Amino acid sequence: MxxxxxxxxxxxxxxxxxxxxxxxxxxxxxxxxxxxxxxxxxxxxxxxxxxxxxxxxxxxNSFSVCAKCKSVFLCKRCERALVERKDGSFSCLHCNFSTDIFPHCANCKNITFTSIxxxxxxxxxxxxxxxxxxxxxxxxxxxxxxxxxxxxxxxxxxxxxxxxxxxxxxxxxxxxxxxxxxxxxxxxxxxxxxxxxxxxxxxxxxxxxxxxxxxxxxxxxxxxxxxxxxxxxxxxxxxxxxxxxxxxxxxKLLSLPPYSRIIKLTLELKSKKQADKEAQILFDELDKICSDMDLTISEPHAPLIDKVRDKYKIQMIITLKNLSKDFSKNSIPKELKEKLITLKTDWKIDIEPINIT
Ligand SMILES: [Zn+2]
Ligand SMILES: [Zn+2]
Known part of the structure; x- marks a missing residue:
């Protein structure tokens, strides 16, 4: 066919x-x-x-807003928009949180929502x-x-x-x-x-x-x-x-893949303060190690969705530039690789990630 x-x-x-x-x-x-x-x-x-x-x-729907105070109805654990179900309850698509069938707004206790x-x-x-x-x-x-x-x-x-x-x-x-x-x-x-x-x-x-x-x-x-x-x-x-x-x-103009290689480092911790601190320490270390390499490292920043299952996220993006046509030469520089291997398990290393926001 x-x-x-x-x-x-x-x-x-x-x-x-x-x-x-x-x-x-x-x-x-x-x-x-x-x-x-x-x-x-x-x-x-x-x-x-x-x-x-x-x-x-x-x-x-995509999300719901409180009909009274207009705040978006969010998951308590992930701070992402909840979706309405047929039975009147609301559920999170990112964790298993679900409200009962008569939920109220966390902000003003109102019980009516507008669907968007x-x-x-x-x-x-x-x-x-x-x-x-x-x-x-x-x-x-x-x-x-x-x-x-x-x-x-x-x-x-x-x-x-x-x-x-x-x-x-x-x-x-x-x-x-x-x-x-x-x-x-x-x-x-x-x-x-x-x-x-x-x-x-x-x-x-x-x-x-x-x-x-x-x-x-x-x-x-x-x-x-x-x-x-x-x-x-x-x-x-x-x-x-x-x-x-x-x-x-x-x-090509913006040095984005396939003209560069991207490595995303994400730290997930319960304490936002601790996550910010640890990310800054790693950034300073990487900045020193990579100072003469052809790459850029973004300052630590919160991703678009910065809280999932009660944990805060902070990330850094490393962009390896001026790639050679010979792909085998585009490996991660030795000193950088050695540093990444020693990171503790709270750090997630994503090479060529699906998204960087
Ligand atoms: Zn409200
Ligand atoms: Zn959730």
Whole structure:
């Protein structure tokens, strides 16, 4: 079975959808299901085809804010946004913390929250209302907690028992059937909102991956509030090679991988004060050891998510520059390596990390 390498891509400007939908109802809600999506979905289902709806968040929403004091509802242990569940409870995706079904705001004790963003559970609920006669299934780590559920779901999808599959990253991997003719990225901006040097590349890879799931004559719909973003422009024109060329030129200018090698050092401790102190000591030592090497070391700083499971994180980024074309010569300098080996186990050494924020 050949896969279609150049899917037809339709970009939906969600700003227009926002004004159109709210004008009618005099509301200020961010829509997640555009008219283009609705029409295409109806058409596909009428022809007996299947659809894949991708959203990068599980749960009902991305996060919730207190309706009274507007503070974001966070996990007590990780300080990361909690996601709302169908039963009314809120849970953390990074540890196993979960509230009861009547939670209150930690700041003002208020019991009502406003939902921001959309997740798999909410989409499944909305689509079930809109397409009550069709079979809709959800794929995310919550619905697929048993290993057998994954096999069952995919065999149901392949045999045509499921019409619409709503899912996170888990739904995309390995999925392909000629009957799948519509794929949708609900919120591309979620993918474009990272701060890592390779955020655009990852978003682009997602578009490619999701697009490659649909058969010939299929269509990929991308919903975004940034229809003029370079990633969208390149994707729309199937200009994959041009995107890579531009991305590499920028990376070269900024000495980013693959034109440099990155080592991330992360310290995790219960005491923030102790973590700051130890990181500063190591920074001063490394600064001395590496003074005549072709590399840079960032000052110790808190990562974007600086508290996980009750521990504070602090990190440093070492960038090895001016790499040789001969990759074997690009090893970590001996003195630096010797120092890194002696670090105590609270330090995590990540060579070529997935993210540096
Ligand atoms: Zn509050
Ligand atoms: Zn947590």
């Amino acid at each position: 050949t896969q279609n390498n150049n899917p037809k891509i339709e970009v939906v400007n969600m700003k227009k959808e926002y004004f159109k939908k709210n004008k009618k109802k005099k509301t200020k809600k961010r829509p997640f299901i555009s008219d283009t999506l609705l029409i295409s979905l109806r058409e596909a289902l009428k022809k007996g085809k299947q659809a894949l709806i991708f959203v990068n968040k599980q749960g009902k 963003g959309v997740g798999t559970e909410q989409l499944e609920e909305d689509l079930t209302k809109l397409f009550s006669k069709n079979k809709i299934a959800r794929v995310d780590s919550e619905s697929m907690s048993k290993p057998s559920s994954y096999d069952k779901l995919f065999s149901d999808f392949y045999s045509g028992k499921i019409d619409i599959l709503v899912g996170t990253q888990m739904a995309i991997k390995g999925l392909y059937t000629p009957n799948l003719t519509l794929a949708v990225i609900i919120d591309l901006d979620q993918l474009l909102s990272g701060n890592d040097y390779d955020t655009d590349e990852k978003a682009f890879a997602h578009i490619l991956q999701i697009g490659s799931r649909i058969g010939k004559f299929g269509k990929l719909i991308i919903q975004t509030y940034n229809p003029n973003h370079t990633v969208v422009e390149f994707a729309k024109n199937n200009a994959w090679n041009e995107f890579l060329e531009e991305e590499l030129t920028t990376r």
